[in-house]
Structure formats: structure tokens, C-alpha cells
Amino acid sequence: MAKRSGGPSNTEIDMTPMIDMTFQLITFFMFVMNFSEAEQDDRIQLPSSQLAKPADGVIEKPITLQLTNAGSVIYAGELVAVRDIGAYLEREKTLMIDENREPNSATIIVRADGRAKTGEVQDIIRICQEKGFERFALRAQYDDRR
Amino acid sequence: MARRSSSGLTDKVEINMTPMIDVVFQLMSFFMCTLKVIAPEGDFDIRMPIAAAAAAAPDDQQVPPVRVKLSAGPDGSLASIAMNGTPVADFDELRKRIIGLVGADSGPNSLAEKTEVEFDADYALKYVNVVKAITAVSGKVENGQVVELIRKIKFTPPKKG
Numbered sequence: 001m002a003k004r005s006g007g008p009s010n011t012e013i014d015m016t017p018m019i020d021m022t023f024q025l026i027t028f029f030m031f032v033m034n035f036s037e038a039e040q041d042d043r044i045q046l047p048s049s050q051l052a053k054p055a056d057g058v059i060e061k062p063i064t065l066q067l068t069n070a071g072s073v074i075y076a077g078e079l080v081a082v083r084d085i086g087a088y089l090e091r092e093k094t095l096m097i098d099e100n101r102e103p104n105s106a107t108i109i110v111r112a113d114g115r116a117k118t119g120e121v122q123d124i125i126r127i128c129q130e131k132g133f134e135r136f137a138l139r140a141q142y143d144d145r146r
Numbered sequence: 147m148a149r150r151s152s153s154g155l156t157d158k159v160e161i162n163m164t165p166m167i168d169v170v171f172q173l174m175s176f177f178m179c180t181l182k183v184i185a186p187e188g189d190f191d192i193r194m195p196i197a198a199a200a201a202a203a204p205d206d207q208q209v210p211p212v213r214v215k216l217s218a219g220p221d222g223s224l225a226s227i228a229m230n231g232t233p234v235a236d237f238d239e240l241r242k243r244i245i246g247l248v249g250a251d252s253g254p255n256s257l258a259e260k261t262e263v264e265f266d267a268d269y270a271l272k273y274v275n276v277v278k279a280i281t282a283v284s285g286k287v288e289n290g291q292v293v294e295l296i297r298k299i300k301f302t303p304p305k306k307g
Contacts, residue, residue, distance in 0.1 A: 015163055022170050029177030040184060047277040051285045051292060052188030067273075104195070112273050117222065119269030121276070122304035125194065137189035140277050144186075 040111070041066050041074050047114035052140035059107050059137065063092055065128075067112035071120050082123050089131040103132035111139045190280050194300050211262040212247065212296070214240070216279055218271035227279070237282040244283050244295055262298035269304055 044066050065085065066074040073080045075088050093103045108128050112121045125136060212230060219225040227234040234240045248258040263283045267276055285294045 015167070019163070019167065019170070022167075022174060026170065026174050026177060029174065029181060032183070033177060033181060040187075046187065047274040049188070049190075049277055049281040050287050051281050052190060052277075053292075054186055054188045109189070114272065114274030114277070115222075116273045117269060118216075118218075118267040118271040118273050118276050119304045121273055122267075122269075122301050125301065126304060129194065134193055134195040136192045136194060138192060138277070138280070139187050139189055142186040142188040 043068055043074070044111050044113045045069070045115065046111060046139060046141040048141040048143040050143045052142050054142055055137075059109070061101075062107045062109045062137070063089070063133075064109040064111060065124055067110065067116045067120055067124060069113040069115045071116065073124065082120055082127075085124065086127050086131065089128060089133070093131055093133075104134045106133060107135045107137050108133050109137045109139055190277075190284065190299070192299050209257065209260045209262070211264045211300075212244070212283075213264050213266060214279060214283065216265065216267040216271055216275060218268035222270045222272045224271065224275040237278050240279065241282040241286055241295075245286075248295065250293065258295050259297065261296050262300060263296050264300050264302060266302040 064075075067082075068074060068079075071082060073082055073085050075085060080088065092106075096103055096106060108125075110121060110124060112124075121138075128134075128136070215226075215228040215231075216224060217226045217228075227236070227240055229240060229243050234243060244263075248261050249256070251258065253259070265276060265279060267279075280299060283296050284299065285292050287293075
């Protein structure tokens with residue numbers, strides 16, 4: 001009579017392909033992860049442009065003002081009316097002067113929604129100018145369709 | 147004679163992979179959860195001191211500024227474009243007019259470098275149109291390369307109403 005091989009057999013699973021794939025996935029996620037501290041808000045739909053140059057270097061201590069479609073400004077994560085940003089900019093200016101920096105050396109990044117009114121963007125620029133800021137970066141989504 | 151165990155020479159050392167796989171999966175979960183896909187962004191750099199905005203005082207700039215008027219329709223869409231008072235059909239034509247005015251050369255001391263464009267946009271105009279206009283005057287893409295045109299850009303003070 002043939003003898004049956006009974007009992008639990010120790011089946012070895014080859015883990016190598018799974019570990020390889022997992023490491024490749026980790027590498028992928030590490031590469032695509034965004035470590036930049038740039039202020040970006042999902043509520044803003046930036047207009048796109050082929051000529052909006054990605055910044056060559058890091059803009060040193062920029063002030064980011066994000067204008068929503070509804071006409072409010074997102075400043076440091078807070079919703080502020082356009083006419084009220086002057087007070088916040090004044091505070092920024094005081095801080096800069098304390099650090100021996102001139103307001104005209106700072107860059108104001110304007111991230112305005114494409115559907116926002118141009119006049120509101122101009123209002124923001126005018127308020128900034130009144131506080132002594134004169135460098136502006138109008139941010140747009142980089143469109144690389146060539 | 148004592149028989150040597152044949153397995154003595156080729157002993158397979160079993161490494162316990164479980165902690166490593168645990169850590170690797172935790173790392174992967176972390177990266178997957180924190181992943182935020184962001185489209186690349188770029189800037190149009192504008193230097194606009196208040197004095198220049200308030201009064202366009204004649205200075206050593208021999209070239210008069212090009213004035214681009216962008217008018218809005220009732221819903222904020224673009225109704226018309228005019229360059230120095232002359233109607234322009236669209237942004238492509240605006241770019242062609244700019245190239246016709248300043249030439250294709252944008253090197254140092256070129257006309258393109260000296261010329262300034264002043265945008266006069268209606269208050270209610272959707273901002274996307276201004277970005278399109280800035281794109282049209284500031285350069286073009288030719289064979290995948292960006293050819294710069296006018297870099298000096300300013301806005302007229304906002305006019306509500």
C-alpha cells in the first residue's frame with residue numbers, strides 16, 4: 001500500500017519580489033513627495049501659462065497672498081477681506097524692519113484664482129505698494145504643453 | 147567512523163524578515179497618506195514701486211510704454227483688447243503686434259528690454275485673461291524654447307465701477 005505523506009508541510013514563500021516591489025514603491029513616493037514649504041491652497045484655481053517660469057532659486061521669506069474666486073484673501077491660512085490685508089502687511093513690515101530688512105526687498109507672491117476680478121488683484125498690489133512693497137510675483141500654473 | 151552531517155557545510159541562515167517588512171509597509175503607508183500631487187507653478191516677476199504707478203514720470207526711458215487695454219463683458223469675460231488704442235483680435239495677434247513693435251531680439255539693450263507694457267484692465271475682468279495677456283507680451287514658445295519679449299510690466303491703478 002502506498003504511504004501517504006501526511007502532516008503539515010513547511011511551504012516557503014519567496015518574499016524577494018514583494019520586497020523589491022515595495023522598495024520601488026517607497027522610492028517612487030519619496031521622489032514625488034513635495035517637501036517645499038510654499039503656501040498652496042486647493043481653493044485657488046490658478047490660471048495656467050507656458051511662460052510662468054518656475055523660480056530659479058528659493059524666494060527668501062516671501063509673503064504669499066492668495067486671492068479666492070469670492071474675493072477674499074487667504075493670508076497665513078486665514079480668510080481676510082482685501083481691504084483688511086493692510087494691517088497684516090504692516091505687521092510683516094514691522095517684523096522685517098526689526099530684522100534689518102527693507103520691505104522693498106521682499107517678494108509678494110500673488111496666487112490669484114483665474115476667476116477672480118482683476119481689480120481685486122490690482123487692489124492687493126496697490127495696498128502692498130502703499131506699505132512699501134514693490135516686488136511682486138504673479139503666480140500661475142506652469143503649463144508645459146509645448 | 148563517525149559520519150559528519152552533510153548539512154554542516156551548507157547551513158541556510160534564516161533571517162527573520164517580518165520586522166523589516168513591517169517597517170517597509172509602514173513607510174509606504176506614510177508616503178501614500180502624505181502624498182499631495184501638486185502641479186508645478188511659475189511666476190511672472192513684476193517690479194512695481196508706487197511712484198511708478200502713480201505718475202509715469204518721463205525718465206531715461208526713451209521708449210514710450212505700450213498700453214494694452216483689456217475690456218470686460220458683463221460676466222467678466224474678455225470683451226475686447228486694444229494696443230495703443232488700436233483693436234486687437236486675440237492674444238496671438240497681440241503677441242504678433244508686440245513682436246512687430248519691438249522685434250524678436252530680447253538681448254541686453256534691445257528694444258524689448260527697454261519697452262514697458264502697461265495693462266489697463268477693467269475691474270471686473272477675470273484675472274485669467276490678464277495672465278493670458280501677460281503671457282502674450284512676455285514671450286513665446288518656439289521649438290520648445292522660450293523666447294522672451296517684454297519683461298517690464300505694470301498695471302494702471304484699479305478703477306472700480
